Amino acid sequence: MPKRAFELIVSGAGPVGLATAIAARVALGPRARILVCDPLLRRPRRSLLAYALSAAPRRLLENIGAWRRLGPVQPIERMEITDSELRDIVRQSFLTFEADMASGEPLAVMVGHDDLVMALIETARASSIEFREESISAIAQRGTSVEVTLSSGETLAAGVLAACDGAQSIVRERAKIPVVSWDYQREAIVATVQTERDHEGCAVQHFLPAGTLALLPLPSRRFSIVWVEKPEDAKRLCEMPKEDFEFELQRRAGHAFGKLSVVEGPQHYPLRLQIARRFHAERLVLLGDAAHTTHPLAGQGLNLGLRDVGFLMQQFADAARLGLDIGTAEQLEGYERSRRAETVVTLGTADTLFGLFTTPAARALRDAGLGIVDCSTPIKSALMRQAAGEAGELPELLRREPVDV
Numbered sequence: 001m002p003k004r005a006f007e008l009i010v011s012g013a014g015p016v017g018l019a020t021a022i023a024a025r026v027a028l029g030p031r032a033r034i035l036v037c038d039p040l041l042r043r044p045r046r047s048l049l050a051y052a053l054s055a056a057p058r059r060l061l062e063n064i065g066a067w068r069r070l071g072p073v074q075p076i077e078r079m080e081i082t083d084s085e086l087r088d089i090v091r092q093s094f095l096t097f098e099a100d101m102a103s104g105e106p107l108a109v110m111v112g113h114d115d116l117v118m119a120l121i122e123t124a125r126a127s128s129i130e131f132r133e134e135s136i137s138a139i140a141q142r143g144t145s146v147e148v149t150l151s152s153g154e155t156l157a158a159g160v161l162a163a164c165d166g167a168q169s170i171v172r173e174r175a176k177i178p179v180v181s182w183d184y185q186r187e188a189i190v191a192t193v194q195t196e197r198d199h200e201g202c203a204v205q206h207f208l209p210a211g212t213l214a215l216l217p218l219p220s221r222r223f224s225i226v227w228v229e230k231p232e233d234a235k236r237l238c239e240m241p242k243e244d245f246e247f248e249l250q251r252r253a254g255h256a257f258g259k260l261s262v263v264e265g266p267q268h269y270p271l272r273l274q275i276a277r278r279f280h281a282e283r284l285v286l287l288g289d290a291a292h293t294t295h296p297l298a299g300q301g302l303n304l305g306l307r308d309v310g311f312l313m314q315q316f317a318d319a320a321r322l323g324l325d326i327g328t329a330e331q332l333e334g335y336e337r338s339r340r341a342e343t344v345v346t347l348g349t350a351d352t353l354f355g356l357f358t359t360p361a362a363r364a365l366r367d368a369g370l371g372i373v374d375c376s377t378p379i380k381s382a383l384m385r386q387a388a389g390e391a392g393e394l395p396e397l398l399r400r401e402p403v404d405v
Contacts, residue, residue, distance in 0.1 A: 008034045015116050018124055051116065076216070089291075145157040182365050184272060191249075203216050280335065
């Protein structure tokens with residue numbers, strides 16, 4: 001049995017995995033050995049994904065020192081929600097949200113996946129996080145340690161193994177943690193487009209019969225689009241010549257921002273709702289997509305994952321202050337209790353919205369409901385607070401107060 005060399009091993013070098021490793025450095029101090037394992041560190045894949053980061057997850061990135069390493073980001077100052085038929089000439093706005101001018105906080109901030117990963121890798125290296133360009137092929141619990149076998153055959157030991165390796169998590173599978181999931185029979189098309197007119201930080205969510213079309217503002221008069229269609233239509237659209245794809249996109253987006261020109265993409269990927277039956281096992285914890293995935297219409301995927309990081313690190317920090325083992329069942333159960341309810345509510349809300357907005361017969365009812373919400377400042381304020389991730393008591397890394405890093 002190998003000597004327990006690491007306090008924490010993280011499987012997965014995406015945004016959640018890297019944030020977990022860096023936040024663990026903050027929570028556990030400079031002497032803790034922390035390792036990130038991912039074969040994609042050797043050859044990173046280009047991604048067109050972009051994230052609308054809400055206030056609390058954004059503060060976590062600030063508090064672990066990663067935010068300042070990002071390049072230009074785009075605040076979302078306004079969001080419009082429409083409910084339209086494809087034949088509608090005008091995309092009528094039924095619900096709008098405005099940034100809080102008093103606090104100076106935007107609704108969210110748009111960050112590209114690749115830019116975020118690069119900033120996190122730089123921060124991790126500056127924080128003395130160790131890296132292995134390998135996957136984890138086997139795990140075994142050994143008393144007060146978890147034993148990890150890498151794809152090279154090397155065996156390591158740690159106090160805790162964090163599975164941040166995505167919806168198809170190999171670590172979750174090795175730990176025999178089952179999931180509840182269902183396929184939406186939809187795919188998301190992602191692309192980056194240039195706008196003819198300045199978007200002025202406005203995000204738009206069009207609800208159309210097949211699914212949603214989100215126009216999410218990026219710097220330099222660009223949008224990241226997330227366009228949901230049936231799988232056969234998504235494949236057909238992505239295989240079209242660029243001019244034909246732009247024509248179909250313009251039909252759905254309308255002309256509020258002038259001509260839309262594709263500069264990157266499109267790519268497409270399937271959509272599933274999925275949640276693990278447990279977020280932990282012995283000496284093992286699930287975060288991000290390894291624990292839960294949701295429909296992108298609510299924009300909560302990465303936000304939920306970064307909140308996972310904040311709550312887990314509160315458990316670690318509290319244990320470390322008392323000189324306790326961070327990987328005991330008590331510590332990991334505390335993390336699960338802090339995350340299960342919010343995750344179930346968020347996934348359930350997204351699933352309900354998907355059903356509501358893909359049922360043609362419910363259009364009049366939902367439009368009336370959107371109108372009522374739009375006229376009610378208290379309801380809108382509550383929704384904005386929930387979306388910002390600021391409901392309930394927050395752990396240290398998700399709070400506004402700076403953390404010493």
